[in-house]
Amino acid sequence: MSSPGRDLDAEIRAALTDPSIQQAVGPAARTVAAARRDAVEGFAAYDAARDRARAIKESAIEALPELIEMAEEAVERAGGTVHRAEDAGAACEIIVDIAQREDCRTAVKSKSMTSEEVHLNAALERAGVHVRETDLGEYIVQLDEDRPSHIVAPILHKSLEDVRQAFRHGLGLDDVPESPEQLTQLARQRLREEFLAADLGITGANFVIAESGTIIVVENEGNARLCTQVPRVHVALAGVEKLIPAMADLQPFLELLPRSATGQLLSVYLSVITGPGWGRSPLVEGDRAFHLVLLDNGRMAMRDDPVLREALCCIRCGACLNVCAPYQAVGGHVYGGPTYQSGIGAAWEAGVRGLDTAAEFAHLCSTCSRCQDVCPVRIDIPWMNSALRGRIRDKKGDGGGRFGALLREPRRLYETVRRTPGASWLGELPPVRWYLEKSAGVDRRRPLPELPSLTLTEWYEQQGGAVVHEGNDGARVEPSASMVVLWADCHTEHVETTAGQAAVRVLQRLGYDVVVATGACCGRAALSQGDVPAAQRQARGLLGLLEPFAEAGVPIVGLEPSCVSSVVCEHEHLLPDEPSAMILAIRVQEIFDFLNDNTSAVGNILAGAGAGGSDRNGAAAEQEVRGASAGARTVLVHGHCQQKTAGWYPAVLEVLGRVPGVEVRSTTAECCGMAGSYGYKTATYEVSRELGRRLVGELDDMAAAAGSQGVEDVLACGTSCRSQLRELGRTVPRHPIELIEEVTR
Amino acid sequence: MPASAQPYHETFAAALGVLGGRARRVRGGRAVADAIEIIARQHSDSASVLYEPGGLVDDVALHLALRARGVKLVSVESAGAQPAAFEIGLTSVELAIAQSGTLLIGGDVGGWGLVAALPRIHIALLRTSDIEPDLSAAFPRFERAFSHGQRNWVWVSGPSKTADIAMQLVTGVHGPNMLEVLIVDDQPGGRG
Numbered sequence A: 001m002s003s004p005g006r007d008l009d010a011e012i013r014a015a016l017t018d019p020s021i022q023q024a025v026g027p028a029a030r031t032v033a034a035a036r037r038d039a040v041e042g043f044a045a046y047d048a049a050r051d052r053a054r055a056i057k058e059s060a061i062e063a064l065p066e067l068i069e070m071a072e073e074a075v076e077r078a079g080g081t082v083h084r085a086e087d088a089g090a091a092c093e094i095i096v097d098i099a100q101r102e103d104c105r106t107a108v109k110s111k112s113m114t115s116e117e118v119h120l121n122a123a124l125e126r127a128g129v130h131v132r133e134t135d136l137g138e139y140i141v142q143l144d145e146d147r148p149s150h151i152v153a154p155i156l157h158k159s160l161e162d163v164r165q166a167f168r169h170g171l172g173l174d175d176v177p178e179s180p181e182q183l184t185q186l187a188r189q190r191l192r193e194e195f196l197a198a199d200l201g202i203t204g205a206n207f208v209i210a211e212s213g214t215i216i217v218v219e220n221e222g223n224a225r226l227c228t229q230v231p232r233v234h235v236a237l238a239g240v241e242k243l244i245p246a247m248a249d250l251q252p253f254l255e256l257l258p259r260s261a262t263g264q265l266l267s268v269y270l271s272v273i274t275g276p277g278w279g280r281s282p283l284v285e286g287d288r289a290f291h292l293v294l295l296d297n298g299r300m301a302m303r304d305d306p307v308l309r310e311a312l313c314c315i316r317c318g319a320c321l322n323v324c325a326p327y328q329a330v331g332g333h334v335y336g337g338p339t340y341q342s343g344i345g346a347a348w349e350a351g352v353r354g355l356d357t358a359a360e361f362a363h364l365c366s367t368c369s370r371c372q373d374v375c376p377v378r379i380d381i382p383w384m385n386s387a388l389r390g391r392i393r394d395k396k397g398d399g400g401g402r403f404g405a406l407l408r409e410p411r412r413l414y415e416t417v418r419r420t421p422g423a424s425w426l427g428e429l430p431p432v433r434w435y436l437e438k439s440a441g442v443d444r445r446r447p448l449p450e451l452p453s454l455t456l457t458e459w460y461e462q463q464g465g466a467v468v469h470e471g472n473d474g475a476r477v478e479p480s481a482s483m484v485v486l487w488a489d490c491h492t493e494h495v496e497t498t499a500g501q502a503a504v505r506v507l508q509r510l511g512y513d514v515v516v517a518t519g520a521c522c523g524r525a526a527l528s529q530g531d532v533p534a535a536q537r538q539a540r541g542l543l544g545l546l547e548p549f550a551e552a553g554v555p556i557v558g559l560e561p562s563c564v565s566s567v568v569c570e571h572e573h574l575l576p577d578e579p580s581a582m583i584l585a586i587r588v589q590e591i592f593d594f595l596n597d598n599t600s601a602v603g604n605i606l607a608g609a610g611a612g613g614s615d616r617n618g619a620a621a622e623q624e625v626r627g628a629s630a631g632a633r634t635v636l637v638h639g640h641c642q643q644k645t646a647g648w649y650p651a652v653l654e655v656l657g658r659v660p661g662v663e664v665r666s667t668t669a670e671c672c673g674m675a676g677s678y679g680y681k682t683a684t685y686e687v688s689r690e691l692g693r694r695l696v697g698e699l700d701d702m703a704a705a706a707g708s709q710g711v712e713d714v715l716a717c718g719t720s721c722r723s724q725l726r727e728l729g730r731t732v733p734r735h736p737i738e739l740i741e742e743v744t745r
Numbered sequence B: 001m002p003a004s005a006q007p008y009h010e011t012f013a014a015a016l017g018v019l020g021g022r023a024r025r026v027r028g029g030r031a032v033a034d035a036i037e038i039i040a041r042q043h044s045d046s047a048s049v050l051y052e053p054g055g056l057v058d059d060v061a062l063h064l065a066l067r068a069r070g071v072k073l074v075s076v077e078s079a080g081a082q083p084a085a086f087e088i089g090l091t092s093v094e095l096a097i098a099q100s101g102t103l104l105i106g107g108d109v110g111g112w113g114l115v116a117a118l119p120r121i122h123i124a125l126l127r128t129s130d131i132e133p134d135l136s137a138a139f140p141r142f143e144r145a146f147s148h149g150q151r152n153w154v155w156v157s158g159p160s161k162t163a164d165i166a167m168q169l170v171t172g173v174h175g176p177n178m179l180e181v182l183i184v185d186d187q188p189g190g191r192g
């Protein structure tokens, strides 16, 4: 099913200038994200619970056909009925049929994304059954004829005034209360009458226990309790992926879902319902009825799909939405499909509606990986999005032309520019930018990187250093015990050579023989364009370059977090059959992670820092030393997304914190918005700029707060973070290794 | 239970307090009746309380004491009960979790779900010995009762809540906006 084409560019522009979205979404998402962080930090068994939950989900997905049968039998035993719905239409037909057979005219419904997915309300209304949404957020959505923009908090996008307007419009009132408190009481009053009059109660289920046929409904308001207990008929609609084998399996999910969703230890209410067992009711004459509708609608096909299968583990906590920078910037109506939002939403829309629906918004994912970090069941959302993008490209037959191919391998782009006389200024000529935009989607407003005259390896060779290039020299440099390989990723080799030189010097000062290895791209850029075969090819090339060192146990360090994390985190997906890829993943370290492991040696070279040290570089160094010894220097640091997800960022702060006379402050912004090619692409340029402006705003605030102490440095490990800040900010950011180099001269 | 164990009722009361509910320790049937009477007189014109039979609520002395105080107890199953008309619901509790301030109210077939869901005030009677420190201690007990046939439960952590409107926390949406837990001390000299 494909929806009428969306003009996403226009939607993005509208969202970025919509005051409600701008005031409501970002702050709300960040507040919930912070509550989640506090809740999981206070939970010692968090990682163990995540592992257990993931394992349970995986085995449940594996055993899904058996679990469905088991649940069917159990529900029948408990006096209820199970219906299997193959698709959205079937689910609606089944529920309409139940309503008609049971003679139900009015229904009350609690929040259920699955019911949104199948457009249940419209089907019931067509059949003459009036449906009332009873979750407060969903009620307001219904009053306003709007759509939810968040799987947990449906009206995250609405300001208080928007909500008042919805009450005015939906209830036909001239005068509505001012405060959330009074509005809530008004809703309670109105809805209570509808609960008591309703014939049918409709809910979703957060989990379905196959062994006993029990449904678990998690909520805070109490509306789901009333939906399940007051009316004489209860219909629960659940995707088949909600099945878990036994009640004993529920525990880790109870530990994870409320913490991840809202930062609560447990939600206010957890209803455990088996059959019509809430039983005889003084409100109902005779027996109550219970129906469980188990929905497929693409899920069994997702189960057979190596990429989308993982999405079935999702417990719909919404944590990934809250930390997602593009989501925060434009909200879930823009970064989302008809039912599901953000990166995980692209996978779900692809699964339940098809690739075309996902293709309309999937490219808003910058594959920054912040979501993966907070997912309680560790779903690799950026990987799914990269793979989906590959499918979308294949389907469109759109490779972005020759320039598109260059964008998928930064090294080749840089080499091309180097080989072309005058290319650096040529690249800025309007016709060239127009062509780049047309053929490769590179937004013409984004400046292209400037290339220094020497590459890092050319410089190092001039210094007499040992260099290995892809495909030739690897074997000629004999690994030794005092050796470290500095792997120069494409950016460090061609653009960020100053940072590369600083890294070489620091490693030398630590007493290492430094070998600089370069030539092979890690595959990150190709992956973020969805070109999986190219990424695989590149990963294999890099493996060939570094394998001899990895096998010999030589430490390999890199500067660019996204490239390092590509080796450590993505190569296992890309090269599942290469055992040496595993070894490489263990050997490769981000440079600050490596420095942090070499605590005492780093301590030694830093020890001289505050005391002055020898002045080799004249005035500049002198000035730095003065700054350091005055003890008046604040440095602002922005962590790179993948660096934070991989857990390497604390090492950066740790090492910088040990530089005498320096006070380190870290930003809280999730993402700079640049994220590799994301900031270059026309489709995402606006979002990228907006995220960049937010980060710059935060840095400005931090600098102002540091005030009298004076801020001399903005540091960021990511090449793209630095280029974003260089363009939008007021300072020229550096890689933190440059600071270490400078103070250890 | 070893006497050295944590006084879970204190942890429970503190956690529930943070959630906007209130837990008090009461000693003996008279104190329970007193506490219920005070709430009933404050919040119900007719001083009537809807209740679900079972557990601590079935204590005959409690019924007599409340009757003597003029508080009318109405069983949810009695003919003509109008559960939606009551301001106060009274239930007992199977199990509680101290860390999260959670009550596990359960059983099998019955109308008790309504007693704890419809009225604005929910009074729950809890035994000290039924408080477990955290979810990992409580869950196996819950699961055992579940596998022995108690198939329907509601877990309650504080009064009903929402933050849907402009992220402002509001207490008392569809469920009770007051949760009063009376902890009946059945272990003098025990954990407390």
Ligand code: SF4
Pocket: A320, A323, A324, A325, A326, A327, A342, A343, A344, A364, A365, A366, A367, A368, A369, A370, A371, A372, A381, A382, A385
């Ligand atoms: S990878 Fe980043 S941009 Fe993509 S969904 Fe996750 S948080 Fe959002």
Ligand code: SF4
Pocket: A260, A313, A314, A315, A316, A317, A318, A319, A320, A321, A344, A374, A375, A376, A377, A378, A379, A381
């Ligand atoms: S993908 Fe993970 S974080 Fe996102 S909603 Fe699903 S379970 Fe939660």
